[in-house]
Every structure is written in structure tokens, then in C-alpha cells.
Amino acid sequence: MSDKSEPTLIQGHEYDGIQEYDNPTPGWWHLVFLVSILFSFFYFIMSFGSPFFVGPYEQLAAAQEAEYARMFAGIGELENDEHTILTLMDNEKWVAIASGTFRGNCVSCHGAEGGGQVGPNLCDDSYKNVRTVTDIYEVITNGAANGAMPAWGNRFSHNELVLLASYVASLRGTSPAGTIRGPEGDAIPAWPDVRADAPPAGAGGQ
Ligand code: HEC
Structure with missing residues (x-):
């Protein structure tokens, strides 16, 4: 049931009367995702390249x-x-x-x-x-x-x-x-x- 105010947000799929709405993942979610990628990069460098890191073998x-x-x-x-x-x-x-x-x-x-x-x-x-x-x-x-x-x-x-x-x-x-x-x-x-x-x-x- 698309109406004029939201012509593009309804995706046109409908199952048992439930329609798919184009609901983007929120901005904060993207931010957490990107920050965790950046963090893993620094964590990797710290773990394997840093003289301060003491691994389990050491x-x-x-x-x-x-x-x-x-x-x-x-x-x-x-x-x-x-x-x-x-x-x-x-x-x-x-x-x-x-x-x-x-x-x-x-x-x-x-x-x-x-x-x-x-x-x-x-x-x-x-x-x-x-x-x-x-x-x-x-x-x-x-x-x-x-x-x-x-x-x-x-x-x-x-x-x-x-x-x-x-x-x-x-x-x-x-x-x-x-x-x-x-x-x-x-x-x-x-x-x-x-x-x-x-x-x-x-x-x-x-
Ligand atoms: C992979 C098998 C293996 C392991 C593990 C092993 N040995 Fe041996 N060892 C041999 C063999 C085979 C000989 C005989 C070498 C030869 O024919 O001259 C031998 C010879 C020796 C000899 C001299 C015996 C003789 O009649 O001259 C000593 C002492 C000895 N081993 C001590 C040890 C000790 C202590 C360990 C553990 C830290 C050990 N071995 C682990 C296979 C092994």
C-alpha cells in the first residue's frame, strides 16, 4: 500500500500482509562497525609488531x-x-x-x-x-x-x-x-x- 508521501520506502514485497520497509541501519551502527575495524588494525600491530607486547610464548x-x-x-x-x-x-x-x-x-x-x-x-x-x-x-x-x-x-x-x-x-x-x-x-x-x-x-x- 504505497502512498504518495513515502513512494520509495516500501519495497514492494509482501508476505501475509507484512510489507518490507526500507529501513537503513542507523548511523551509530555504522560508526561502531568502522571503529571496530580500525581497532582491529591497531590491535594487530600492537600484538605482533610492538616491543611492549608479551605473548603467551614469551x-x-x-x-x-x-x-x-x-x-x-x-x-x-x-x-x-x-x-x-x-x-x-x-x-x-x-x-x-x-x-x-x-x-x-x-x-x-x-x-x-x-x-x-x-x-x-x-x-x-x-x-x-x-x-x-x-x-x-x-x-x-x-x-x-x-x-x-x-x-x-x-x-x-x-x-x-x-x-x-x-x-x-x-x-x-x-x-x-x-x-x-x-x-x-x-x-x-x-x-x-x-x-x-x-x-x-x-x-x-x-
Ligand atoms: C625417538 C626415540 C628416542 C627418544 C625419544 C630418546 N631416545 Fe635415547 N636412544 C634412542 C636410540 C635409538 C638409542 C641408540 C642409539 C644408537 O644405536 O647408538 C638411544 C640411546 C640412548 C642412550 C645411550 C644408550 C647406549 O646404550 O649407548 C642414552 C643414555 C639415552 N638414549 C638417553 C635418553 C634420554 C635421557 C632420553 C630423554 C631425554 C632419550 N634417550 C630419548 C632413541 C630415543
Whole structure:
């Protein structure tokens, strides 16, 4: 029912007596729309181009660093030497931390308790790449067999690598239930007995 005063506003569609009226979106709506587009542009620049923006990855890295600093505050920089590796094995707190790292990263190849799976059994007396207890750290850090054993040097802090090496050394002589692989490589002499010589490494970190 177009009348003369509004000749163009009625669109001419009619359904069940309801007609379509040309009702433009209000000006404030357009304004909000445009402002949100402009805002997204600045937000994008701020998020990805701004030195002041701290993303979730940076936050995670910073938190991890602070956590390492807290964890290792008592022991300083650990050395990869016989005495450190072998006495850390007796420190329940550090063994717990290292076994968590092992469970999270190594069990897929070395078995739940180190009994071997894709990678060799770490619980027996035979090793492919290890002759002395300090070699363990080198294998973990640099990997072996062209990456079949991945290099973990970039994944963990130096102290974590030493703790992992100590944990792996402590697996020797255990007999895990799910042992899959027999001895590989050469049998090597027992770890030296250094425990009586001096106080355990990491004792200050209790
Ligand atoms: C992708 C599978 C894989 C993962 C994950 C893995 N390893 Fe290995 N690892 C291997 C293989 C395969 C070898 C044997 C390399 C060779 O044949 O020389 C090996 C060897 C080793 C050795 C030397 C054993 C020997 O007999 O010489 C140590 C120690 C070791 N791994 C520790 C670790 C630790 C600690 C982790 C976790 C941080 C880990 N591995 C994670 C596959 C893996």
C-alpha cells in the first residue's frame, strides 16, 4: 500500500500482509562497525609488531626461566663429572624431578622404566655409546645414531641435562617389569664408587 508521501520506502514485497520497509541501519551502527575495524588494525600491530607486547610464548619462557632459577638456586651450575652424577642419584628431590623429565620425554623410546623399546635398555650393564658415566650426558645432549637418539641439548637447561644423566645412571642395575630389549653394545665396568669421598652434589638445594 504505497502512498504518495513515502513512494520509495516500501519495497514492494509482501508476505501475509507484512510489507518490507526500507529501513537503513542507523548511523551509530555504522560508526561502531568502522571503529571496530580500525581497532582491529591497531590491535594487530600492537600484538605482533610492538616491543611492549608479551605473548603467551614469551610469558611461558619467562615463567620457565624463573622456575629454573628457583629450582636450581641452591645448587648453582652442576658439573658433568663422576662425583656430581653419581651422588645426585642419592638425592630424592632431584631424582624425582629428573624422573619426571624422563617420563615426559624418553619413555616413548626407552620404555616406561628404561627397559628399552625403540631405544636400548638403559637398565642393564651394556651400552652402545657409553664407556664412562660422564658419556651419558654427552649422548643425551648430542644424540646418537644420526638422530635415532635425538639431541636434547637445546631442549633442556644444562642442569636438567646433568640431572637426566644422573637419573639414567641410576637406572643401571634395576630390573623393570616391562623389559623388552636385551643387552646391546658392550658390557662396561660398574660405576666407580665415589659416594664416600665427599658430600653429595646438590645437598645445598634441599
Ligand atoms: C625417538 C626415540 C628416542 C627418544 C625419544 C630418546 N631416545 Fe635415547 N636412544 C634412542 C636410540 C635409538 C638409542 C641408540 C642409539 C644408537 O644405536 O647408538 C638411544 C640411546 C640412548 C642412550 C645411550 C644408550 C647406549 O646404550 O649407548 C642414552 C643414555 C639415552 N638414549 C638417553 C635418553 C634420554 C635421557 C632420553 C630423554 C631425554 C632419550 N634417550 C630419548 C632413541 C630415543
